Amino acid sequence: MTEKWIVGVDLGGTTIKLAFINMNGEILHKWEIPTDNSNEGQNITRNIANTINQKLEQLKEQKSKLVGLGMGAPGPVDYNTGIIRNVVNLGWKDNFPLQESLQTLTELPVAIENDANCAALGEMWNGAGKGTSDLVCVTLGTGVGGGVIANGNIVRGISGAAGEIGHITSIPVGGAPCNCGKTGCLETIASATGIVRLAEIELSNAGAKGQLAKIHQDNGKVTAKDVFDCARVQDELATKILDEVALHLGFALANIANTLNPELIVLGGGVSRAGDILLNKVKENFSQYAFTSVRESTNLALATLGNDAGAIGAAWLIKNKLAK
Amino acid sequence: MTEKWIVGVDLGGTTIKLAFINMNGEILHKWEIPTDNSNEGQNITRNIANTINQKLEQLKEQKSKLVGLGMGAPGPVDYNTGIIRNVVNLGWKDNFPLQESLQTLTELPVAIENDANCAALGEMWNGAGKGTSDLVCVTLGTGVGGGVIANGNIVRGISGAAGEIGHITSIPVGGAPCNCGKTGCLETIASATGIVRLAEIELSNAGAKGQLAKIHQDNGKVTAKDVFDCARVQDELATKILDEVALHLGFALANIANTLNPELIVLGGGVSRAGDILLNKVKENFSQYAFTSVRESTNLALATLGNDAGAIGAAWLIKNKLAK
Numbered sequence: 001m002t003e004k005w006i007v008g009v010d011l012g013g014t015t016i017k018l019a020f021i022n023m024n025g026e027i028l029h030k031w032e033i034p035t036d037n038s039n040e041g042q043n044i045t046r047n048i049a050n051t052i053n054q055k056l057e058q059l060k061e062q063k064s065k066l067v068g069l070g071m072g073a074p075g076p077v078d079y080n081t082g083i084i085r086n087v088v089n090l091g092w093k094d095n096f097p098l099q100e101s102l103q104t105l106t107e108l109p110v111a112i113e114n115d116a117n118c119a120a121l122g123e124m125w126n127g128a129g130k131g132t133s134d135l136v137c138v139t140l141g142t143g144v145g146g147g148v149i150a151n152g153n154i155v156r157g158i159s160g161a162a163g164e165i166g167h168i169t170s171i172p173v174g175g176a177p178c179n180c181g182k183t184g185c186l187e188t189i190a191s192a193t194g195i196v197r198l199a200e201i202e203l204s205n206a207g208a209k210g211q212l213a214k215i216h217q218d219n220g221k222v223t224a225k226d227v228f229d230c231a232r233v234q235d236e237l238a239t240k241i242l243d244e245v246a247l248h249l250g251f252a253l254a255n256i257a258n259t260l261n262p263e264l265i266v267l268g269g270g271v272s273r274a275g276d277i278l279l280n281k282v283k284e285n286f287s288q289y290a291f292t293s294v295r296e297s298t299n300l301a302l303a304t305l306g307n308d309a310g311a312i313g314a315a316w317l318i319k320n321k322l323a324k
Numbered sequence: 325m326t327e328k329w330i331v332g333v334d335l336g337g338t339t340i341k342l343a344f345i346n347m348n349g350e351i352l353h354k355w356e357i358p359t360d361n362s363n364e365g366q367n368i369t370r371n372i373a374n375t376i377n378q379k380l381e382q383l384k385e386q387k388s389k390l391v392g393l394g395m396g397a398p399g400p401v402d403y404n405t406g407i408i409r410n411v412v413n414l415g416w417k418d419n420f421p422l423q424e425s426l427q428t429l430t431e432l433p434v435a436i437e438n439d440a441n442c443a444a445l446g447e448m449w450n451g452a453g454k455g456t457s458d459l460v461c462v463t464l465g466t467g468v469g470g471g472v473i474a475n476g477n478i479v480r481g482i483s484g485a486a487g488e489i490g491h492i493t494s495i496p497v498g499g500a501p502c503n504c505g506k507t508g509c510l511e512t513i514a515s516a517t518g519i520v521r522l523a524e525i526e527l528s529n530a531g532a533k534g535q536l537a538k539i540h541q542d543n544g545k546v547t548a549k550d551v552f553d554c555a556r557v558q559d560e561l562a563t564k565i566l567d568e569v570a571l572h573l574g575f576a577l578a579n580i581a582n583t584l585n586p587e588l589i590v591l592g593g594g595v596s597r598a599g600d601i602l603l604n605k606v607k608e609n610f611s612q613y614a615f616t617s618v619r620e621s622t623n624l625a626l627a628t629l630g631n632d633a634g635a636i637g638a639a640w641l642i643k644n645k646l647a648k
Binding site: 076132134146148150151153155156157158159160161162163164165167168169172180181182251252254255256258259260261262263288289291292293294296297298 | 620
C-alpha cells in the first residue's frame with residue numbers, strides 16, 4: 001500500500017507552518033508561508049490551499065496522496081461547527097467558519113483544534129510523551145498555554161477553556177496584573193514576559209550587582225534567556241529569579257498532577273529551552289507539593305518536538321478521525 | 325422487555341451499602357450489611373453474594389434479573405486486574421483479588437472503581453450533574469476526596485491517583501501536617517477534621533467569645549456542623565473559619581477549573597450539608613480566581629444523591645460496560 005500523508009498546519013499570527021506528515025507522526029516535508037491578515041483574513045485559507053497544491057506539484061505527488069488536513073489555531077474553537085472565535089490578530093471577524101472554508105478550498109477532510117492542544121497531541125504522538133495517553137503539556141512562551149490529555153483524548157472543557165494553565169492563580173493576593181484581567185496568574189511569573197518582569201523588579205534595586213545587572217546596564221534590558229544564562233554561572237540575582245519561577249511552576253504542576261496524575265508533564269515553548277537548569281528546579285518543587293503516589297508516578301520532561309509539535313499534533317487529529 | 329437491574333455496592337470500613345438499580349440510575353431497593361473485617365476480610369465478598377441472593381428471594385425475583393455488579397471500594401484499584409491494594413481497614417492483605425472473588429461468588433460480571441470516582445459517576449448519571457460529561461466531584465467528609473470525569477469517562481491517572489483533590493497544597497509554607505505526609509493540604513482545611521482544627525485554633529485564644537465559644541465551653545469541643553450553624557447566625561469566630569475554608573476551597577476549585585473547565589463542580593460529603601452558606605462563599609472565591617471564560621461556563625453545585633451516590637455510580641460502571 002502506498003504511504004498516505006496528512007497535512008499538518010500550525011496557524012500563527014505572522015507565519016503559517018505546514019508539513020506533510022506520515023501515519024507515524026513523522027514530518028516528511030515542511031515549509032512556511034506568511035500569514036496574510038489583510039482582507040479580513042479571507043486570504044488565509046486560500047493561501048493554504050494554494051501552497052499545498054504547489055508543494056504537491058513540486059514533489060510530483062498527486063492530491064490523492066493526502067488524506068486530510070489538521071490545523072492548530074490560536075484561539076477558542078467551536079468544535080461542533082469548526083468555527084473559530086475572536087481571533088483578532090488574524091484579521092478574521094468573529095465566528096469565521098474556518099473548517100468549512102478550508103474543506104471547500106482544499107477538498108480535504110479538515111479538523112481544527114486549539115494550538116496549545118495540538119502541541120500536547122504532537123508530544124503525545126511522536127514527542128516526549130510517545131506512547132502515553134495521559135499527558136499535560138505546558139507551553140512557556142510569551143504567555144503560558146497548556147493542553148490536557150486524559151484517556152488518550154484532549155480535554156477541552158465545556159467552553160473549550162480547559163488547559164488555561166497560564167491563568168492558574170499563583171499569587172492569591174497582590175499579584176501582578178495579567179492580560180486576562182485577573183492578577184497573580186502563573187503567566188505573570190513563568191512566561192518569558194513574566195521572567196523579564198521579575199528581573200526588572202530585582203534590577204530596579206539600587207544595589208543590584210552581578211552578571212545580570214551588568215547585561216541590564218549594557219543593553220538597557222534583559223531577556224529570559226539572559227536570566228537562565230546568568231543562573232547557569234551562579235549569578236545571585238538570576239538564581240533568585242529562577243528559584244521563584246521554578247517554585248510557582250512546580251507548585252502549580254504538582255496541584256495539576258494531584259488532580260490528574262498524568263504519566264507525564266511536558267514543558268515546551270521558548271522558555272523551556274533553558275533545559276535542565278529549569279527542569280530540575282521545577283522537579284524539586286513538584287516533589288515537595290505532590291501527593292506521594294503522584295510524586296512516584298507522574299514524570300516531568302522537556303518537550304522534544306520544538307516548533308514542530310503543533311503541526312504534528314494537528315495531523316494527529318486526522319489520524320484519529322480515520323482510526324474511528 | 326423485562327426491566328433488568330444492576331447491583332450497586334458501596335464498600336465502607338463499617339458498612340456495605342447495596343442497591344438494585346435500574347438502567348436509568350434509579351434505586352429500586354437498597355439495604356446495608358455490616359462489614360465483616362475478620363478472617364482477613366475473606367467474609368466480605370461471601371457476605372455480599374449471600375445478601376444479594378437473600379434479597380432476590382425476598383423480592384421473589386430470579387438471579388437472571390441482574391446484569392452485573394459494580395462496586396466502589398475505599399482504596400487504590402488496579403484496573404487491569406481488579407485487584408485492590410493496601411486496604412488495611414478492611415482486613416484484606418495487600419493485593420486482594422476483589423473482582424475475581426466477587427465474580428466467582430456472585431456469578432455476575434463485576435466492575436470495581438475507587439469510591440470517590442463512583443460518587444462522581446453517580447452524580448453524573450442521576451444527580452447534580454445529570455446529562456453532563458465533564459464534571460469534578462469533591463467529597464468533603466472526614467477527609468477530602470475527589471473524582472474527575474472528562475469526556476464522559478473517569479480520569480484515573482497513570483497510577484490511579486487522579487482526583488486526590490484533598491491533597492492539593494493550599495498553604496505552601498507552614499501549613500498543618502496532613503495524614504498523607506505533606507503539609508498544608510486542602511484536606512487540613514476543608515474536611516470536617518480540618519474545620520474543627522481551625523476552630524480549635526481560634527477557640528484556644530484567651531479572648532474567644534460568642535456562640536461557638538459558648539458551645540466549646542459547654543461541650544468541651546465543637547463540630548464542623550457547629551461552625552456552620554454559628555456562622556449562619558453571624559457568629560464572628562465561626563464566620564472567620566467559614567471564610568477561610570471557602571477561600572481555600574474556592575481557590576483550589578478555580579485552579580482545577582482553569583485546567584479542566586468542567587461543566588460542573590459538585591460539592592458532596594457531610595460538610596457539604598452546610599448548604600448555601602458554604603456554597604455561596606466558595607462561589608465568590610471561585611469567581612475571583614477563575615479565568616474569565618471558565619468563570620462564565622463552569623458551575624458549582626451541591627451534590628443531590630447524598631449517601632446513594634457511590635452505589636449509583638458503581639452501577640453506572642456496569643451500564644457503561646453493557647453499552648460498549
